[in-house]
Amino acid sequence: MTLACAESCTGGLVGYALTELAGSSDYFRGGAISYSNDAKRDLLGVPPALLERHGAVSAETALAMAEGARRVFGADVGVAVTGIAGPGGGSATKPVGLSYVAVADAAGSSVRRLERRGDRHENRLASARACLELVLERVEAGSPAGAEGSPPAATPSHR
Numbered sequence: 634m635t636l637a638c639a640e641s642c643t644g645g646l647v648g649y650a651l652t653e654l655a656g657s658s659d660y661f662r663g664g665a666i667s668y669s670n671d672a673k674r675d676l677l678g679v680p681p682a683l684l685e686r687h688g689a690v691s692a693e694t695a696l697a698m699a700e701g702a703r704r705v706f707g708a709d710v711g712v713a714v715t716g717i718a719g720p721g722g723g724s725a726t727k728p729v730g731l732s733y734v735a736v737a738d739a740a741g742s743s744v745r746r747l748e749r750r751g752d753r754h755e756n757r758l759a760s761a762r763a764c765l766e767l768v769l770e771r772v773e774a775g776s777p778a779g780a781e782g783s784p785p786a787a788t789p790s791h792r
Contacts (some may be wrong), residue, residue, distance in 0.1 A: 635660055640667070646760075648663075651765075688727070690732070699713035703737050734767045
């Protein structure tokens, strides 16, 4: 089973965590840090109309990013995260600490909305961790290769 990621607010933390363990080249195909809307559109194929309608921080965009990562890198599973790490950039409907994590594979896709109240560093770490947890849940549920060929659990560490 292979995995690819698309990140926005985490800026590479998911890819970092996935490659922290030796042997990660056996399952990790690559990742994209698509911080801008242009990168989401040009690198991952997120439709401009979707970005205009729902915004960069939305369930719809997270799903499109996960599907795009899967397609672009030719991976079995794509995982994505987009959010507002802070301290600025939030609004009443999309507050600082809001993130969406998504996973996509041949069986379909799913997304999770998260809200944190930490500082920028804490929000980014929590979003990366949630992204990794979602893909691990999907793999353990038996999609597509089941727990037996799944990548080892990895989470970003900090001091």
